[in-house]
Amino acid sequence: MAERDTTDPCPLPLRTAYTAQESLVVEDDAGNAEAARITTILEGMLVAKGLLAKGEADQEIEKIETPGLHLGARLVARAWVDPDFRNRLLADGKLAAAELGMKVGEAQLVVVENTPDVHNLIVCTLCSCYPRSILGQPPSWYISKTYRSRAVREPRTVLHEFGLDIPEAVxxxxxxxxxxxxxxxLPMPPAETVGRHEIDLAGLVSRDMLIGTAVLQR
Amino acid sequence: MPLFHAGERIRVLDLGKAGHVRIPAYVRGHVGTVVQFCGVFLNPEDLAIGNAGGRVVGCYRVEFLQTDLWTDYSEYPDDTLVTEIYEHWMEPAHG
Known part of the structure; x- marks a missing residue:
C-alpha cells in the first residue's frame, strides 16, 4: 500500500462523530422545528379526513425502529458456532435468516465473509441502502455524503479514521x-468459540463490524 | 435465463441516461468480472417514474479492480469493488 496522504485537504474524523447515543436524524443547527410542525399539522389533517388512524404514524415509526442490531448479531453468532448454517447464510442470507424466524424485508440479503485474506466494507453511494429489517436504521455517518463518496475511493484511509488498519496482505x-x-x-469469529454460548457471542458483535468499519479484537 | 455468468468479463455500458438509473457513474465504461446473478427485478428507471408494470431486468454483482476504476488509486493494487449492474447496462468484454 502506498503511503497515506496525511495532508488530506478535507479530513473527516468519522470516528469522533460517532457515539453510542448518536442521533438517527441529522438535524441542522436550528433543529427540525419547522418540519415537526408541518408533520404534526399534516398528520392532524390526514386523521381528520379518515385517511390515517390516530396513533398509526407512531406505530409505523415504532415498526421501523424496532429491528435492531440484535437480529444481525444473532445471525453472526449462529454462523460462528454452526458451519452448516454459515454455509447456508453465505449462500442465501434471507433464507438462512428465516430459519431463525427473522423476516428480512429487503429483496435479498448478501452475506460477505471476512477472512484472513479479505476484509469487506459496505457502502451505498447512491443513498443509504442498508439491511434495516435486521440492523435497524443506519448510523448518520453511513448516510453522509462524505462516507458514501470516500468509502469507494479510498476505503483504507476511511477505515484508518475509524481506527482500523487493514494489513497490506489483506x-x-x-x-x-x-x-x-x-x-x-460476517466478521471473523473470536479465537475461541467452542463451549461458548451463542447469546454471549452475539453480545460481542457491534453494528460497525456488520458494516465492516470495525473488527472483533481477537 | 441470465445472459451472463459468474466469472465472465463484462463492460458496463455508458448509456448516457439521466435520472434514477442506479448505475454509478464511476463504473460506466469499465470492465469487471461477474460474481453472481442476483435474479430479475423491476427496472429502477421505470420505478422512478411510477411505472411498476414494466419488464423485469436481470441484475448481477460485478467486481472491479479499484486500480481500474480510479487511475490514481494508491491504496493497494489487489483491492476490489463489487456493485450491482442491470443486464441492459452490460456487454461482453473480450481480452
Missing part, C-alpha cells in the same frame, strides 16, 4: 449497495 473488498441487494458482513 484485500479490501468494497460493496456498493446501489440496487436491489442488501449486505451484511
Amino acid at each position: 484485500r479490501v473488498r468494497v460493496h456498493d449497495s446501489n440496487a436491489d441487494m442488501r449486505y451484511l458482513v
Whole structure:
C-alpha cells in the first residue's frame, strides 16, 4: 500500500462523530422545528379526513425502529458456532435468516465473509441502502455524503479514521449497495468459540463490524 | 435465463441516461468480472417514474479492480469493488 496522504485537504474524523447515543436524524443547527410542525399539522389533517388512524404514524415509526442490531448479531453468532448454517447464510442470507424466524424485508440479503485474506466494507453511494429489517436504521455517518463518496475511493484511509488498519496482505473488498441487494458482513469469529454460548457471542458483535468499519479484537 | 455468468468479463455500458438509473457513474465504461446473478427485478428507471408494470431486468454483482476504476488509486493494487449492474447496462468484454 502506498503511503497515506496525511495532508488530506478535507479530513473527516468519522470516528469522533460517532457515539453510542448518536442521533438517527441529522438535524441542522436550528433543529427540525419547522418540519415537526408541518408533520404534526399534516398528520392532524390526514386523521381528520379518515385517511390515517390516530396513533398509526407512531406505530409505523415504532415498526421501523424496532429491528435492531440484535437480529444481525444473532445471525453472526449462529454462523460462528454452526458451519452448516454459515454455509447456508453465505449462500442465501434471507433464507438462512428465516430459519431463525427473522423476516428480512429487503429483496435479498448478501452475506460477505471476512477472512484472513479479505476484509469487506459496505457502502451505498447512491443513498443509504442498508439491511434495516435486521440492523435497524443506519448510523448518520453511513448516510453522509462524505462516507458514501470516500468509502469507494479510498476505503483504507476511511477505515484508518475509524481506527482500523487493514494489513497490506489483506484485500479490501468494497460493496456498493446501489440496487436491489442488501449486505451484511460476517466478521471473523473470536479465537475461541467452542463451549461458548451463542447469546454471549452475539453480545460481542457491534453494528460497525456488520458494516465492516470495525473488527472483533481477537 | 441470465445472459451472463459468474466469472465472465463484462463492460458496463455508458448509456448516457439521466435520472434514477442506479448505475454509478464511476463504473460506466469499465470492465469487471461477474460474481453472481442476483435474479430479475423491476427496472429502477421505470420505478422512478411510477411505472411498476414494466419488464423485469436481470441484475448481477460485478467486481472491479479499484486500480481500474480510479487511475490514481494508491491504496493497494489487489483491492476490489463489487456493485450491482442491470443486464441492459452490460456487454461482453473480450481480452
